[in-house]
Amino acid sequence: MESKKSKKVFSITLSVFAWLVFFIAVIMATLTIFSSFSSEKNGKQIFGVKILIVASDSMSKSSVSSKNNDENVFFNAGDLIIIKADNQGVVYKEGDVISFISLSPESYGQTLTHKIKKANYSKSGNLLGYTTYGINTGKSDSAVVSPDMIIGSYKGKIPKLGNLFAYLKTPAGYYLSIIT
Numbered sequence: 001m002e003s004k005k006s007k008k009v010f011s012i013t014l015s016v017f018a019w020l021v022f023f024i025a026v027i028m029a030t031l032t033i034f035s036s037f038s039s040e041k042n043g044k045q046i047f048g049v050k051i052l053i054v055a056s057d058s059m060s061k062s063s064v065s066s067k068n069n070d071e072n073v074f075f076n077a078g079d080l081i082i083i084k085a086d087n088q089g090v091v092y093k094e095g096d097v098i099s100f101i102s103l104s105p106e107s108y109g110q111t112l113t114h115k116i117k118k119a120n121y122s123k124s125g126n127l128l129g130y131t132t133y134g135i136n137t138g139k140s141d142s143a144v145v146s147p148d149m150i151i152g153s154y155k156g157k158i159p160k161l162g163n164l165f166a167y168l169k170t171p172a173g174y175y176l177s178i179i180t
Contacts, residue, residue: 028177031168050083050152052099052111053162058134059097059113073097073115073154074135078163081113085152092116092130097154100132103143112141113154120144 034051044050060076075081083099092098099113114132117140122128129144167173 031164031177034165045085048085049155050085050099052081052083052113053166054079054081054113054157055110056134058136059115060136062136075113075157076159078160078166080158080162080165081154082156082158083113083152084155090150090153091127092119092150092153094118098130098132098145099151099154100145101149101151102141103145103149104141106142111151114141 054075054077057077059074061074081099094116096116097113098116099111102108102110102112112132112134114134117131117133119130120128127147129146131140132145133140168177
């Protein structure tokens with residue numbers, strides 16, 4: 001009788017362990033797939049959305065952002081942000097947060113996500129581009145963002161998940177995801 005009970009306990013324990021390993025493998029596979037779509041650069045688009053890993057604290061809370069009432073949209077380095085890829089013919093307004101390829105000398109070619117300070121128009125009323133800034137410092141970026149350099153608009157964030165996705169892209173993270 002004791003033998004049947006111990007066999008049943010062992011069978012249940014083994015079954016729970018197998019399911020646990022299965023769920024961990026599914027979670028790691030899902031994270032690995034999503035991490036392949038994330039980037040600190042332009043990122044890949046899926047269903048009209050891009051997932052970017054925040055590389056700097058230019059949009060984090062600070063005394064400057066508090067003073068300027070800019071804390072309604074903020075994120076920190078290591079956060080994962082969701083960008084709606086809507087740059088085709090969209091006219092943005094002051095206060096919108098956009099992702100774009102920077103033409104500023106200090107960040108040339110990098111993907112930045114900053115807030116729009118103002119829209120710049122020609123005398124004839126044509127949109128020339130946008131003056132943007134990071135809320136952490138409140139200082140305008142040195143180059144105007146032309147509409148063709150815009151990737152899309154900010155829609156949300158998942159705090160700190162970008163750190164995990166960035167780790168999964170390293171050799172150690174890659175091997176960890178294969179092992180599990």
